[in-house]
Amino acid sequence: MYHYDNHNHVNVPKQRRTFCKKCKVHKPHKVTQYKKSKERHAAQGRRRYDRKQQGFGGQTKPIFRKKAKTTKKIVLRMECTECKYRKQIPLKHVTLEDKRKIDYLHHP
Numbered sequence: 001m002y003h004y005d006n007h008n009h010v011n012v013p014k015q016r017r018t019f020c021k022k023c024k025v026h027k028p029h030k031v032t033q034y035k036k037s038k039e040r041h042a043a044q045g046r047r048r049y050d051r052k053q054q055g056f057g058g059q060t061k062p063i064f065r066k067k068a069k070t071t072k073k074i075v076l077r078m079e080c081t082e083c084k085y086r087k088q089i090p091l092k093h094v095t096l097e098d099k100r101k102i103d104y105l106h107h108p
Contacts, residue, residue, distance in 0.1 A: 009095045018078065022085040033096060034075035034088060 012031055020027045039046065052060045073090040080086075 009093045010091070011097045012076065012094055013097045015081075016078070020080040020083065020085055021087070022083045023080060027083075028081045029078040030081060031096065032077045032079070034077045 014031055015028050016031055017026050017028050019025070020029070049061065071092070073092050074094050076089045076091060076094065078087050078089065
């Protein structure tokens with residue numbers, strides 16, 4: 001079918017002016033890529049799972065193995081520079097802009 005390279009990706013600047021729901025006006029937003037945080041060992045689900053796993057009897061809950069998706073969407077995290085309100089936008093073909101790379105492209 002189609003072959004996707006970096007040419008199809010959208011370059012997103014590290015800061016972009018966009019609408020802030022809290023300020024109700026366009027403001028500059030800091031753009032970062034969302035990353036999953038470290039798992040908390042004291043979370044209720046983790047405590048319940050650890051308790052259930054104790055003792056004899058092997059694996060007690062199903063381990064999901066039928067992964068169907070081949071690509072993951074990148075989630076952009078936008079933070080308003082004024083009020084610090086954050087919103088997240090999932091996108092498929094996107095790369096965060098690198099200043100050095102852009103300078104190189106504009107000035108050979």
